[in-house]
Amino acid sequence: MRKETKIEEVPFEEAEYCVFDFETTGMSGKHDKVIEIGMVKIRAGKIADTFSSRINPGRPIPYFITKLTGITNADVENAPFFDEIYYKIKEFIGDSVLIAHNLSFDYSFLKHECANADIEFPPNESVCTLRLARKLYPELKSKSLGNLTRSLKIRHRDVHTGLGDSMATAKILLKMFPILRDEHNVDTVTDLVSFQNYPTATKPYRIIKKKLLDDFSRIPDEPGIYYYKNSKGEILYIGKAKSLKDRLNNYFSNNAIRKEKDIVRRASSLEFQKTNSELTALIAEAEMIKIHNPKLNKMLKKYPRSYFLKLITTHDFPAVEVSPGFDFDGNDYYGPYPNRETAGTLKEVVDKAFRLRECKDKEFKKSRRCYLADIERCLAPCVEKDVSDLYEDEIKNVYEFLSGHNQSAVDRLLNRMKELSARQKYEEAAQSRDVVQSILSQINKASILAEPINKANVLIEISGPVNNDYLLMLEGKIILRNYFIDSKNKFVNALNDYFENASQMNLKISEKDIEKLRIGLSWLVKNKNRIKVHYLKNYSSAEELASSFIFLNKN
Structure with missing residues (x-):
């Protein structure tokens, strides 16, 4: 993406990326040459296009490079030179954010190839997946492309080819997206670029206001939503977490991204609301943001498309x-x-x-x-x-x-x-x-349902880390048990109404219901191993239904 383009408001999952990889005659961008390029285009979180080409380096390919890549002198003899194919490369890149694994290596070759051919170097924003991996996967001893693909269970075809390695890098980047948003509060392309550039801190924590640290000390290791408030008690920011303690720990780390540091700087207190599952936290976060419209929640979160x-x-x-x-x-x-x-x-x-x-x-x-x-x-x-x-x-x-x-x-x-x-x-x-x-x-x-969504009457058990969640879906309307935003006994009353008046149900679906359903279905389809769907038509009463539950509470 060109620097003059205002990218600070672009959600990073929706941005366009060009993942690229060079195969070269050696390790020095200044003295060696490119022999192959592979590029993968990502649009809106999906792999959308590819490009690859052999490139004539104008010199013999060393034997050890041929052994590594399989590319011979005969393979590049009639291939275009870099300056002859650059217009295609530039056209494919467009305004995308450039991505590479160990970006400094590929970037160096791109820079020197452009300089040697006296052509414009692309001024796009760039992100290195190796630098991201060091922050996101500190437990891995090696952050090499091969080790990451093995650890993340990504199939890496055509190793040491431009397209094979760029495709593997693209899949690694997509695997990183949920972690970047959910655990590190990255929202925009600017956040993403900033996040990779923060140094690994020698001291794990920053000096924070005592009240915030006191509030943080009470945070549990459970799912929920959290609120940062200013000195007037006004809500500045609302977030959700699979683990409140792990998520909020990032705010107080020296490695916190700029937005997190800004939130902590403005905040005077921190509050939380536990939920039984991440799903309830997701739904509650979206609903509370719409109710309170906090200043620092700049954009509504996007959920993966189903x-x-x-x-x-x-x-x-x-x-x-x-x-x-x-x-x-x-x-x-x-x-x-x-x-x-x-x-x-x-x-x-x-x-x-x-x-x-x-x-x-x-x-x-x-x-x-x-x-x-x-x-x-x-x-x-x-x-x-x-x-x-x-x-x-x-x-x-x-x-x-x-x-x-x-x-x-x-x-x-x-x-x-x-x-x-x-x-x-x-x-x-x-x-x-x-x-x-x-x-x-x-x-x-x-699929998770054996009935049309608009006609499904089901209760879904959700296994939680401490307590289980129960989600009632009645012809598109979602009701959660013990949901702190709803009126008391709403879940129980709705379930009893179904068994007493199943044939007379005529529920009205609001935009709020549709939003809940979108969030719920997006989460459920990715967590099928943690749920059990009960079709209400198979039971004669709420008591019979309860006797068929399979997940035990942990406390």
Whole structure:
């Protein structure tokens, strides 16, 4: 990102990054040359694009470099020189923040290659993942690229190639994002650049106001939210933590980022509210920020995007599509799924196992029979006038499948495989076989709910570090047990109302409910091993439900 661009307000997760890596003829940027470049573009927290090229160094490649990288003199003989390909490199970089592991090494080569070719050196902001790793993973003896990928369980393909190493670095950076925000209060690109530059302190703590240190001494090692207040008792800043003690410890460290130091400098007291789980802390933080609008909470936090399968039930002949969000718009949403690929693969299963239309409404209105109808993958409601009942049966089968009942789809596809094989249509049969394998791998278990979000009535047990949490979801409305912001007994009353009046429930969903649901689903899909979902329709009373709980309280 160019220095003249005002980046201080850009949330760091939403910024654009260019992760780059050079393979070179040696270790000196001044005396050696680049032989390969690999670049990976990150946009809004996702890997979006790649670029790689061999580069002619204009000199022989040393034998030990060939042994390390696999790049030979023949590989670069007809490759472009650096100045010939720089316009492509510069175009790919654009206004991105430059990222490299051991940035000083790659930066030195970039600087000298530009100087030798008499071309402009990119004035972008830059961040070194090695420097970040030293602060985020102090327990690791080595912060090398190889050790980080092993420790973080990242698959590192094509080691010692420009694209292979830059891709590994990009994945490491994305792994760092939640830690940077949740544990170190990094919000913007400016915070990120500043954070990497703070020296490792020889003294672990700074001199702080005695009242703040007294308040800090009472902080528990439990989830919750915290409030910094000024001398007038006004709330300056609200945050949340998986561990209040660990999180707030960062504010009093010499390694605290500039924003944390500013908060502590202005604050006169520190208060906290314990919660049973990180999820309740997340929801409470968002709600309390909206209630109090603290001066130093400059922006609302962003939560990782989840994906859904949307059944467009507002159409006479519903279709299924992947949706990056959900709404209470009369359609049904299954999910959440952790990424677009998982949701897309599941949609492909639905498309190949059930004969629903796959066309957009615009195409449907043209009333033209398509290829999918010819191969019997669609009932063709656009041209067939007597398929309403058959189509409704297919929709019921899709609902059953998305609710976790896979056998009907498997049986149908196996029969289709036999028919296609008998007709010697082996390619189509192989496609059906692949879909069966996807089903048998139980990809739809990536979701946490077996009912549409807008219709789900569930109680979710959440295993907490000390006490457990209980989340009630009633047709999109979320209610937490013992939630300090809600009125007393709201959870118990809502649960009893369900069992007494389940058939008469008509809950109104507010924007506040939708925000809670977004936060809740985002957290739940990443913590499936810590939750148990109970479907209320399977129980006759709250007492029967309570007897089925699986997590024990720790105290």
